Amino acid sequence: xxxxxxxxxxxxxxxxxxxxxxxxxxxxxxxxxxxxxxxxxxxxxxxxxxxxxxxxxxxxxxxxxxxxxxxxxxxxxxxxxxxxxxxxxxxxxxxxxxxxxxxxxxxxxxxxxxxxxxxxxxxxxxxxxxxxxxxxxxxxxxxxxxxxxxxxxxxxxxxxxxxxxxxxxxxxxxxxxxxxxxxxxxxxxxxxxxxxxxxxxxxxxxxxxxxxxxxxxxxxxxxxxxxxxxxxxxxxxxxxxxxxxxxxxxxxxxxxxxxxxxxxxxxxxxxxxxxxxxxxxxxxxxxxxxxxxxxxxxxxxxxxxxxxxxxxxxxxxxxxxxxxxxxxxxxxxxxxxxxxxxxxxxxxxxxxxxxxxxxxxxxxxxxxxxxx
Amino acid sequence: xxxxxxxxxxxxxxxxxxxxxxxxxxxxxxxxxxxxxxxxxxxxxxxxxxxxxxxxxxxxxxxxxxxxxxxxxxxxxxxxxxxxxxxxxxxxxxxxxxxxxxxxxxxxxxxxxxxxxxxxxxxxxxxxxxxxxxxxxxxxxxxxxxxxxxxxxxxxxxxxxxxxxxxxxxxxxxxxxxxxxxxxxxxxxxxxxxxxxxxxxxxxxxxxxxxxxxxxxxxxxxxxxxxxxxxxxxxxxxxxxxxxxxxxxxxxxxxxxxxxxxxxxxxxxxxxxxxxxxxxxxxxxxxxxxxxxxxxxxxxxxxxxxxxxxxxxxxxxxxxxxxxxxxxxxxxxxxxxxxxxxxxxxxxxxxxxxxxxxxxxxxxxxxxxxxx
Numbered sequence: 032x033x034x035x036x037x038x039x040x041x042x043x044x045x046x047x048x049x050x051x052x053x054x055x056x057x058x059x060x061x062x063x064x065x066x067x068x069x070x071x072x073x074x075x076x077x078x079x080x081x082x083x084x085x086x087x088x089x090x091x092x093x094x095x096x097x098x099x100x101x102x103x104x105x106x107x108x109x110x111x112x113x114x115x116x117x118x119x120x121x122x123x124x125x126x127x128x129x130x131x132x133x134x135x136x137x138x139x140x141x142x143x144x145x146x147x148x149x150x151x152x153x154x155x156x157x158x159x160x161x162x163x164x165x166x167x168x169x170x171x172x173x174x175x176x177x178x179x180x181x182x183x184x185x186x187x188x189x190x191x192x193x194x195x196x197x198x199x200x201x202x203x204x205x206x207x208x209x210x211x212x213x214x215x216x217x218x219x220x221x222x223x224x225x226x227x228x229x230x231x232x233x234x235x236x237x238x239x240x241x242x243x244x245x246x247x248x249x250x251x252x253x254x255x256x257x258x259x260x261x262x263x264x265x266x267x268x269x270x271x272x273x274x275x276x277x278x279x280x281x282x283x284x285x286x287x288x289x290x291x292x293x294x295x296x297x298x299x300x301x302x303x304x305x306x307x308x309x310x311x312x313x314x315x316x317x318x319x320x321x322x323x324x325x326x327x328x329x330x331x332x333x334x335x336x337x338x339x340x341x342x343x344x345x346x347x348x349x350x351x352x353x354x355x356x357x358x359x360x361x362x363x364x365x366x367x368x369x370x371x372x373x374x375x376x377x378x379x380x381x382x383x384x385x386x387x388x389x390x391x392x393x394x395x396x397x398x399x400x401x402x403x
Numbered sequence: 404x405x406x407x408x409x410x411x412x413x414x415x416x417x418x419x420x421x422x423x424x425x426x427x428x429x430x431x432x433x434x435x436x437x438x439x440x441x442x443x444x445x446x447x448x449x450x451x452x453x454x455x456x457x458x459x460x461x462x463x464x465x466x467x468x469x470x471x472x473x474x475x476x477x478x479x480x481x482x483x484x485x486x487x488x489x490x491x492x493x494x495x496x497x498x499x500x501x502x503x504x505x506x507x508x509x510x511x512x513x514x515x516x517x518x519x520x521x522x523x524x525x526x527x528x529x530x531x532x533x534x535x536x537x538x539x540x541x542x543x544x545x546x547x548x549x550x551x552x553x554x555x556x557x558x559x560x561x562x563x564x565x566x567x568x569x570x571x572x573x574x575x576x577x578x579x580x581x582x583x584x585x586x587x588x589x590x591x592x593x594x595x596x597x598x599x600x601x602x603x604x605x606x607x608x609x610x611x612x613x614x615x616x617x618x619x620x621x622x623x624x625x626x627x628x629x630x631x632x633x634x635x636x637x638x639x640x641x642x643x644x645x646x647x648x649x650x651x652x653x654x655x656x657x658x659x660x661x662x663x664x665x666x667x668x669x670x671x672x673x674x675x676x677x678x679x680x681x682x683x684x685x686x687x688x689x690x691x692x693x694x695x696x697x698x699x700x701x702x703x704x705x706x707x708x709x710x711x712x713x714x715x716x717x718x719x720x721x722x723x724x725x726x727x728x729x730x731x732x733x734x735x736x737x738x739x740x741x742x743x744x745x746x747x748x749x750x751x752x753x754x755x756x757x758x759x760x761x762x763x764x765x766x767x768x769x770x771x772x773x774x775x
Binding site for chain 2: 183198232295300
């Protein structure tokens, strides 16, 4: 019921396998529109179904896009004179940013011309504009940013949220993160019954702050109707592990865990390069092991997991790393494409509505099989 | 003045280069007394100044110690019939644990027979007993656990605290962590003017929770008198970086960051082993690069940084990983030895007293040069 009502408001892939439209903010990233257009070309090449609405400086974009044969006839360029800088304050952008490519990119999702938006720009500004223009889903108190985390699980990644949309989260927010994260896991990682864990400083039930115990009870009670398995408290070491698929935490903790993990992986990678550069023998060994080392690099390459997704809004927005190159932008676009095509937004809205109904005591659990 | 008064209460290395006594809880670890005694032998072998008071099952310890020639005449075995299990609740151990090896190990520090205690046991119980028996330093609200973190800095490690003594910390607690952490950096890492940073979700001054801004102001104001350099907010990615030596955070966030970092390093290590096991060519390459790979492994080996130190008590307690092997136990003992020998405990007490005086508006800054 909720699902049907919502599906009218979001563009979906036509049943005949037609195109999926992604709205792209081409101006926000550290590397400018060249990297963004290169990333668009990379994903267009891999995916015949994809089309773009591209926002930014028209003359520049026209020139860059004309150079890419694979993009011919697949881009709708929309001129936006303003650019959101990395240093701009979110509140200022929300007040004065209506002429920017970021604003326009979100607008294409709001008007349902595009199935999802992608931006490499300023995270705070992108969240502020997304909340301002798309508005929160009914019943969502704090939207969240979800990221993918390399893991030992068969799917290769775990999902963690919130990684920085909001610096705090109460127990009911954490419950919503569990519902939204498991919906994302079903649609983004094809997991039928995602395993959800709540990040804490120990796995025993008595551990952690009072709001953690309350959240633990709320999430456990919602698991069956929410179509996920709740594994209870998990620790930092479980983020890359195989015991859980979705890790729920507040945005302060999640952001610090994300950056600690990235920093540690980078340090180990640097130490490895130094180790192999150490002697002629080890340089020769590195040459021999080239294929293996490249495979390793690919497995831990942060560009492959590029794309934080904003959850809890009326529309899908994917935040790419500011420093993303063509490969990174392409990964973020692929994620946006996959979510737009699967009708994720409608399913998420239905899932959140159901969660609210359950919290409010209304029995809609009998319908749970129909929503993913 | 404070320094002189305090120095009477703590055993120090005699001026003639005599022995330093470490109190060891031999029973608590996952691997039992065999690994602990092996670790004692390893550090005794490297360090002629070290002597031990060893707590646990007398018959078992006597047998194990007699097998190690290097330990002959250097161990004082004290029988303790009780063992604290990893699953024991801290509150129970505090009530009923007086016959345990952990309790006795702390007692040797309290009575000033030993300069520091080392245990591989249950962290929560060890902290509870340490607080109960050693008591908090005057003016310390929440003690902290500080850990070493592999980094790009010349000293090879950064210090992070609190990593799990308490799940919360107010702004004045974070100030004390800054004072205690920089004192540890001076005595444990030989840094004259440690750089201190406060862990947050961004480096801009407006970022983070309200208590972070207050702590930011407090720590900045205390830097000169506290003999450290304050670099302001740092992010998760700075933990293994070279911009800061001491990272201050609450125990909830610190514990999750620590375990996330450990888990990520472990994952990358596993991926690396899998990459090299992939083909005959890469196996051959691994053989050639053996020396380099071993050097790398040593650099990221968590056993080398084994030893969380409890700060803010009347005595030095080092917590070793529960799963520590001989190398890990030896690293923890080395840390305890270094701190006991440097008279760290007195200096820390003086530093905290000074911080309290500064907070209270008393001017003791003229003496700051004398305390490290």
